[in-house]
Amino acid sequence: MTATDYDAIVLGAGAAGLMCAAVAGQRGRRVLLLDHAEQVGKKILISGGGRCNFTNIHTAPDRYISANPHFAKSALARYTPADFIALVDTYGIAHHEKTLGQLFCDGSAKQIVAMLLEECAKGGVEVRCGQPVRAVTHADGIFSVAFGDRPVRASNLVIATGGPSIPKMGATGFAYDLARQFGLKIVEPRPSLVPLTLGGDDVLFRDLSGVATPVEAHAGKAAFREAALFTHKGLSGPAILQISSYWRPGDPVTIDFLPAAAPGWLIDAKRARPRATLAATLPLPDRLAQTLAERLALPGELGAQTDRKLADAEARLARWTFRPNGTEGFAKAEVTVGGISTANLSSQTMMAKSVPGLYAVGEAVDVTGWLGGYNFQWAWASGYAAGQAL
Numbered sequence: 001m002t003a004t005d006y007d008a009i010v011l012g013a014g015a016a017g018l019m020c021a022a023v024a025g026q027r028g029r030r031v032l033l034l035d036h037a038e039q040v041g042k043k044i045l046i047s048g049g050g051r052c053n054f055t056n057i058h059t060a061p062d063r064y065i066s067a068n069p070h071f072a073k074s075a076l077a078r079y080t081p082a083d084f085i086a087l088v089d090t091y092g093i094a095h096h097e098k099t100l101g102q103l104f105c106d107g108s109a110k111q112i113v114a115m116l117l118e119e120c121a122k123g124g125v126e127v128r129c130g131q132p133v134r135a136v137t138h139a140d141g142i143f144s145v146a147f148g149d150r151p152v153r154a155s156n157l158v159i160a161t162g163g164p165s166i167p168k169m170g171a172t173g174f175a176y177d178l179a180r181q182f183g184l185k186i187v188e189p190r191p192s193l194v195p196l197t198l199g200g201d202d203v204l205f206r207d208l209s210g211v212a213t214p215v216e217a218h219a220g221k222a223a224f225r226e227a228a229l230f231t232h233k234g235l236s237g238p239a240i241l242q243i244s245s246y247w248r249p250g251d252p253v254t255i256d257f258l259p260a261a262a263p264g265w266l267i268d269a270k271r272a273r274p275r276a277t278l279a280a281t282l283p284l285p286d287r288l289a290q291t292l293a294e295r296l297a298l299p300g301e302l303g304a305q306t307d308r309k310l311a312d313a314e315a316r317l318a319r320w321t322f323r324p325n326g327t328e329g330f331a332k333a334e335v336t337v338g339g340i341s342t343a344n345l346s347s348q349t350m351m352a353k354s355v356p357g358l359y360a361v362g363e364a365v366d367v368t369g370w371l372g373g374y375n376f377q378w379a380w381a382s383g384y385a386a387g388q389a390l
């Protein structure tokens, strides 16, 4: 093996690595794509319930979380959802919009992996899986990677090994170790798009396990209007997964249980049905309505309550405060917030500013999207940016 056998080694054959390798290969670069898993694209295969929510047509930089909210703009503008949809269409992969701009395969996520592998094959990419990367060294502008039985070398190295979410699927913090080895900073990784756990006074809500209802969830300045689900550990459902990316330990999460209700609705309800109880009046699943009514401690008929008390109850229902005591952690997190600091990378090319030839793409980087296809779009866009540059 000589220094010139590959122009680039891409570490990690997930969404971003496959895209990056295919793009670079099709530009005539000699690319080696390595993965320690036996199979490429494992997270793609399980994503979207096996149908892969591969992009979101509402992709915009403000739907991504990063220490530098501007970083993702360039890559997202140069490889858009329309570009990926055009690729999917070229392969005749049927798809549909499920909700909120989320595009899914009609058939199977396997079609997306097969498409990306075909794109790699078109670019002559060599794919090698199933062995650990033991060490990476860098000297005289050449990266050397100990993989399998012999070292492989290239003048460019792409870190595409993702984040530590779902370790049982082979996810590791390898990207961060490697980045640190090259002097890059790491923004503290946190589990994201993850259920929140409840304790203390909130623990009673765990009895509602299985109950779901549309809410507006708030943490800090962020708000999401989608469904929340009570679980035997706490809170989940799309609204909670979304808000988890913004939640910090110790912070409250406030829930508007009736986001569509007009102001004064409870006093109006008293006038319309004074004999009804609060629990029977709340347009919520029965068990939830019962629990909230008990907590609000307004027993008996609505007609017996003062308008003031009802206005207070309405206000509490609109800003019900939970104090999560944690999350279900990386074991249950769909993605990771944080990662390789964008301050160390070029937003045009994803190359490390201080290490020419070293790139980082995908979830490994401190850019995290909302739930709903945004994270794959970042993987495609950042992979494309690096694949065009190296």
Ligand code: FDA
Binding pocket: 011, 012, 013, 014, 015, 016, 017, 034, 035, 036, 037, 040, 041, 042, 043, 044, 046, 047, 048, 049, 052, 053, 054, 055, 132, 133, 160, 161, 162, 163, 165, 166, 170, 171, 172, 174, 333, 334, 335, 361, 362, 363, 364, 372, 373, 374, 375, 376, 377, 379
């Ligand atoms: P990704 O994790 O895909 O790939 C990293 C690759 O590196 C893996 O193949 C891994 O084996 C390899 N690797 C790791 N450590 C290594 C090491 N030490 N040596 C060699 N190889 C190593 N997003 C979305 O937009 N729509 C969706 O529907 C879903 N659904 C979804 C469901 C579930 C259950 C999860 C866990 C996640 C999602 N996501 C999602 C998120 C999405 O899967 C995620 O954002 C992308 O897969 C990130 O792509 P990357 O290529 O960066 O990492």
